[in-house]
Amino acid sequence: MLFASCGAPQLEPVDAGTPDAGRVTLTRDAGVDAGIDAGQPTIDAGVRDAGPNHEPQVNPVILQNRTTAYAGQIVELALGATDEDGDRLTFAWSGPGTFFENGTPSAQRWFSDERAAPTQLLLTASVTDNRSAPITRQLTINITVPRFTDVFSTLSTPVLQGGQCVGCHGSMGDYQIAGTRNVAWSQLVAADHHRGTACINAGVPKLVVASDRQRSLLYRKMNSTQPAACGDGMPAMSQVSPASPLQHIVMVGSWIAAGALND
Numbered sequence: 001m002l003f004a005s006c007g008a009p010q011l012e013p014v015d016a017g018t019p020d021a022g023r024v025t026l027t028r029d030a031g032v033d034a035g036i037d038a039g040q041p042t043i044d045a046g047v048r049d050a051g052p053n054h055e056p057q058v059n060p061v062i063l064q065n066r067t068t069a070y071a072g073q074i075v076e077l078a079l080g081a082t083d084e085d086g087d088r089l090t091f092a093w094s095g096p097g098t099f100f101e102n103g104t105p106s107a108q109r110w111f112s113d114e115r116a117a118p119t120q121l122l123l124t125a126s127v128t129d130n131r132s133a134p135i136t137r138q139l140t141i142n143i144t145v146p147r148f149t150d151v152f153s154t155l156s157t158p159v160l161q162g163g164q165c166v167g168c169h170g171s172m173g174d175y176q177i178a179g180t181r182n183v184a185w186s187q188l189v190a191a192d193h194h195r196g197t198a199c200i201n202a203g204v205p206k207l208v209v210a211s212d213r214q215r216s217l218l219y220r221k222m223n224s225t226q227p228a229a230c231g232d233g234m235p236a237m238s239q240v241s242p243a244s245p246l247q248h249i250v251m252v253g254s255w256i257a258a259g260a261l262n263d
């Protein structure tokens, strides 16, 4: 869970000589990109027109670019909101899985946590002008178990297209990512790895053990939790830990946990 906020209203100097100095109108697109432009002027409550606060106008639904996603697949979310007083709006997004800001706090990219069975997840966004009570909106997303087709296309995507494995695993690492899904599956599931008995004795006997992520070298290396006897995290020379992007780990982990089917 990640709390996204653009913070409390900020004080900016208002030139008292400017007519209408206290009145700042935020004009915004009420559509997908209806969030706050970080460059917009903000004003402190002390110079705002006297009178009652108006609560933000928040769109009735959170926009989502898909209603069904496999575990680890990215869903884009956006909630349009405006505030006629020009108050800076704070957005908070919550629910299972991982949110990350998509340019503005009103828009997020999200993926679920690991799931071994289909489920529905409820996500919540709340918006406040920091003067009135937060206004909340919710949505549900149908989460499915990733198919091997999804795993294969992620692992076998060329580096130039954002893939992280085939650049080396066409040519090095003792393990070639096959050109077809069926061959790739049979070279992973219940297949021996090349890290030897030390790695097997450390509890990781195969590249993939169906329904057992912890004994699956593929998962352990992507997650950077491989025993020392099993070599490096993957992609090799990744500067971060875990070595692979979290959404890929969620995808592979969910697929293995659900039985590592060839689907």
Ligand code: HEC
Residues within 6 Å of the ligand: 155, 164, 165, 166, 167, 168, 169, 172, 173, 174, 175, 192, 193, 194, 195, 207, 217, 218, 221, 222, 230, 231, 232, 233, 234, 235, 236, 237, 244
């Ligand atoms: C920079 C090159 C490089 C990249 C990129 C890379 N690998 Fe590797 N990989 C290696 C090397 C070298 C080894 C052998 C040494 C080791 O296991 O640490 C290896 C070993 C492996 C093994 C163990 C194979 C076996 O049979 O023992 C797996 C599984 C693996 N990599 C998966 C991946 C995955 C999945 C990705 C993409 C997320 C990836 N690698 C990206 C270089 C790379």
